[in-house]
Amino acid sequence: MNLASGNYTVTITDANGCAITRGVQINGSNNLTQTVGVDSSGCTVPSGVIRISGLNGQSPYTISSTSGVVVGQNISMLSAGSYNFSVTDNLGCSVVGIGIVPQTVAPTATAQADSSSCGMMNGRITVNASGVNGPMQYTIGGALQSTNVFGNLAAGTYGVTVVDGLGCTTSMVTQVYNQNGPNASTTVSASTCNQTNGSITVVVVGGEMPYDFDFGGGSQSNNQTNVGSGNYLITVTDNQGCTTTVGAIVTNIGGPSATAISDSTSCGGINGSITVTATQGTPPYSYSVVPGQNQTSNVFTNLGNGNYIITVTDANGCVTTAQATIASISIVSIVNIIPQDVDNWRQ
Numbered sequence: 001m002n003l004a005s006g007n008y009t010v011t012i013t014d015a016n017g018c019a020i021t022r023g024v025q026i027n028g029s030n031n032l033t034q035t036v037g038v039d040s041s042g043c044t045v046p047s048g049v050i051r052i053s054g055l056n057g058q059s060p061y062t063i064s065s066t067s068g069v070v071v072g073q074n075i076s077m078l079s080a081g082s083y084n085f086s087v088t089d090n091l092g093c094s095v096v097g098i099g100i101v102p103q104t105v106a107p108t109a110t111a112q113a114d115s116s117s118c119g120m121m122n123g124r125i126t127v128n129a130s131g132v133n134g135p136m137q138y139t140i141g142g143a144l145q146s147t148n149v150f151g152n153l154a155a156g157t158y159g160v161t162v163v164d165g166l167g168c169t170t171s172m173v174t175q176v177y178n179q180n181g182p183n184a185s186t187t188v189s190a191s192t193c194n195q196t197n198g199s200i201t202v203v204v205v206g207g208e209m210p211y212d213f214d215f216g217g218g219s220q221s222n223n224q225t226n227v228g229s230g231n232y233l234i235t236v237t238d239n240q241g242c243t244t245t246v247g248a249i250v251t252n253i254g255g256p257s258a259t260a261i262s263d264s265t266s267c268g269g270i271n272g273s274i275t276v277t278a279t280q281g282t283p284p285y286s287y288s289v290v291p292g293q294n295q296t297s298n299v300f301t302n303l304g305n306g307n308y309i310i311t312v313t314d315a316n317g318c319v320t321t322a323q324a325t326i327a328s329i330s331i332v333s334i335v336n337i338i339p340q341d342v343d344n345w346r347q
Helices: none
Strands: 006-013 019-026 035-039 048-053 062-065 069-071 074-078 081-088 094-101 108-114 123-130 137-139 149-153 156-163 169-176 182-189 198-206 212-214 223-227 230-237 243-250 256-263 272-280 286-290 299-303 306-313 319-326
Touching: 035 094, 048 081, 048 094, 062 069, 074 081, 108 156, 108 169, 123 156, 123 169, 149 156, 182 230, 182 243, 198 230, 198 243, 256 306, 256 319, 272 286, 272 306, 272 319, 286 299, 299 306
Parallel strands: none
Antiparallel strands: 006 019, 035 048, 048 074, 062 081, 069 074, 081 094, 108 123, 123 149, 137 156, 156 169, 182 198, 198 223, 212 230, 230 243, 256 272, 272 299, 286 306, 306 319
């Protein structure tokens, strides 16, 4: 007999007609209720949990679910999603519930790469990660590490992975570039006249400014003047410490040499001349005679007898001298002729 809750009068009569009456109260069970809590599922394995609590029926309870594993009042090993379950108490009262298991949010991350330099293994990657499930760990293909900085890296492409405390990951690709060292070339001006008046100018491309220049005597500028002839080796160092060397050969352009030939004066007049022949050095030449004026012609005329110093200057300002002497041709003496008779001169 199925009776509802309430107050009942029960009469019991035996075979002799004797009867006894009693009042009976049947208490009904309240509606079975429950409280549901959930834990998020991990990113790599189903680790969500539905936690059932606050049951107001009569224990023990039976929990039924088509997903996960029921342990006590928990349904575990669930992926993210919505799940139906039922709870039945010892009196057969039951309630149906729904648990929604959220997916754990993966961490977010960015990576910043610092270039290597000079082709060396001195690059670096710094990872900045954030998420709700710490602590974070990091890898670029090797073992996980707790620090977010990877150093001593060669130029190349790297896959960076961040793993949070639940095993959720985020990955990215970053490039470590190589900062090439400097390349250098030189422009040379020769020294002249065996003097230290040459120059070397170093031109640099690439690398990172500022540059340091060492011509063998410590840090100097890229433009060196008052340089004598010879072989030079210049070391250029950029701001990253990358170095390159470049050579320079400063040649010497010698000065001119000269010879002079004179033509004597005649009859005591000022009609002598000097012809100068200049070689070597750098044409064109200019000429001067002492005493006299500068001129571009190598022939001096209308000179009287005497000793002369001729100065020859080439295009580089190099100077040489030559000497010449103009002699005077003696004047023919006038001789008196006295005629004499010669016998038989008309024969």
